Amino acid sequence: MTAACYGVAAWLLLLGCLGIVRSRHLVHTVVCLSVAQSGTYVLLLAIGYQDKAGVPIVNAGGRTPVVDPTVQAMTLTDIVVSATITALLLALTVQISRRHGTVDPDELKALRG
Amino acid sequence: MRARDVIGLVGAAGVAALFAAAFTRMPAVGGTEHLYRDLVLPAALRATTPNLVSSVNFDLRAMDTLGEETIVAAAVVGVLALLQPPRREIPHPRGNVQPAVRFTGWLLLPVAALLGLDVILHGHLTPGGGFQGGVVLATGWHLLYLAGSYPALLKLRPLDTLEYAEAAATAAYVLVGLAGLLLAGSFLANVLPLGSFGSLLSAGTVPVLSVVVGVEVAAGVVVLLSRFLAHALGHADEESR
Numbered sequence: 626m627t628a629a630c631y632g633v634a635a636w637l638l639l640l641g642c643l644g645i646v647r648s649r650h651l652v653h654t655v656v657c658l659s660v661a662q663s664g665t666y667v668l669l670l671a672i673g674y675q676d677k678a679g680v681p682i683v684n685a686g687g688r689t690p691v692v693d694p695t696v697q698a699m700t701l702t703d704i705v706v707s708a709t710i711t712a713l714l715l716a717l718t719v720q721i722s723r724r725h726g727t728v729d730p731d732e733l734k735a736l737r738g
Numbered sequence: 739m740r741a742r743d744v745i746g747l748v749g750a751a752g753v754a755a756l757f758a759a760a761f762t763r764m765p766a767v768g769g770t771e772h773l774y775r776d777l778v779l780p781a782a783l784r785a786t787t788p789n790l791v792s793s794v795n796f797d798l799r800a801m802d803t804l805g806e807e808t809i810v811a812a813a814v815v816g817v818l819a820l821l822q823p824p825r826r827e828i829p830h831p832r833g834n835v836q837p838a839v840r841f842t843g844w845l846l847l848p849v850a851a852l853l854g855l856d857v858i859l860h861g862h863l864t865p866g867g868g869f870q871g872g873v874v875l876a877t878g879w880h881l882l883y884l885a886g887s888y889p890a891l892l893k894l895r896p897l898d899t900l901e902y903a904e905a906a907a908t909a910a911y912v913l914v915g916l917a918g919l920l921l922a923g924s925f926l927a928n929v930l931p932l933g934s935f936g937s938l939l940s941a942g943t944v945p946v947l948s949v950v951v952g953v954e955v956a957a958g959v960v961v962l963l964s965r966f967l968a969h970a971l972g973h974a975d976e977e978s979r
Contacts (some may be wrong), residue, residue: 626768631761639750639757646746673775676768681790682865683779685935694782694790695774698799701791702806705869709813712962716820719969 630671638664651718651728655711662707669696669703786932787941792862796947800926804911806869807951811908814958821965835886843885850878858952862941868948872955879960883967897964900957907954914943914950 641661648654673693681694722728765771775790782793795803854875857866882891918927926943933940 627761627764627766630767631757631764635754635757635761639754642753643746643750647743671767672764673772674767675770675772680865681775682788682863683783683790684788685783690770691775691779691790693772693775694778694794697791698794701795701867701869702802705806706809708873709809713813713816713820715966716817719966720820 630667630674634664634668634671636664637661637667649729649731651721651730652715654730655714655718658714659707659711662703665703666700669700672696785928785941785944786935787862787944788936789862789864789867791865792867792944792948793941795867796862796944796951797928797942800915800943800947803947803951804915804926807908807911807954810955810958811904814904814962817962817965821969823965823968840885840887843881847878847881847885850874850881854878854952854956858949859938859945861948861952862944863936863938868951868953869955871948872952873959875952875956876959876963879956880963888967888971895960895964897961900961904954904957904961907950907957910950911947911954914946918943 638661641657641659641664644657644660645654648657673696675690675692678690678692681691681697683689683691718728721733725733727733778790778794778798781798782788782790785793785797787793787797854871856871857874858868858871861867861871879895880891882888882894915926917929919925921927921929928942928944930942930946932942939945
């Protein structure tokens with residue numbers, strides 16, 4: 626269980642990063658970044674998980690054990706940041722495509738104002 | 739294999755080794771020791787908020803959510819600045835939409851709208867909150883486009899109002915925080931009656947902030963997608979000519 630959770634988190638992060646390195650299309654690069662970021666979601670949720678504990682929504686007594694809500698809230702922040710970054714990067718990709726006529730990172734050699 | 743790939747692989751191997759070293763010293767997944775959970779649970783019960791995640795987002799760490807909300811606003815402003823509106827009038831799309839898709843789109847539109855409102859309004863009681871509900875609302879709105887009716891989307895999407903709504907909601911969040919500063923002595927402190935546990939009007943400022951964030955995210959995402967849609971449709975038209 627432990628190995629699976631941490632392993633998946635590390636695998637997603639590394640896979641996303643390698644995808645960015647090997648990318649030949651800027652939209653692919655943006656999606657790879659999203660994949661890398663999903664590794665952090667898995668890690669956060671794994672840290673907060675507890676065996677046989679319920680969702681962090683409680684009754685008045687609050688007796689039943691629940692998983693850690695703090696990391697879930699951080700995961701939500703993480704997802705929001707990821708979504709906004711994706712939107713901005715895709716907007717940049719559209720602009721690059723219009724100005725340079727290509728979305729292959731290898732063909733973007735020089736800076737142009 | 740390019741030099742870049744080799745460097746990337748070497749770096750990834752190094753990071754993987756660091757991960758392996760770090761993860762072997764981390765506590766096992768599924769353990770019972772969660773210090774923050776033990777702090778959040780009594781605090782949320784005192785504030786009569788059943789949804790602990792909302793309690794963290796809109797009460798205990800409401801300051802972080804202000805930053806998070808500002809990130810969304812900044813991203814919308816950034817996209818609007820990066821993608822200037824296309825100069826030409828956007829023609830009506832001539833694409834063909836299957837009747838089944840059109841029917842399902844119209845069928846799901848009210849469902850998505852209701853679900854979005856429900857997720858926002860009950861954010862302090864059931865799973866959900868302003869961010870999630872706002873995204874459901876904004877994407878549900880675009881079922882109008884998926885159902886093949888871009889003119890309908892243009893008509894039922896008051897962009898000017900939505901831009902003002904987004905800014906006003908961001909300001910409203912700060913105003914709720916200032917009310918806490920003036921009335922309760924600290925920024926974003928609760929100033930409303932807590933109500934009875936589990937009722938719609940309870941948990942103090944948590945549902946208020948949730949609704950404010952819901953408005954901000956829904957308006958922001960619609961404005962964001964409007965610019966992308968205008969560009970995509972403008973380009974598609976240019977290429978087909």
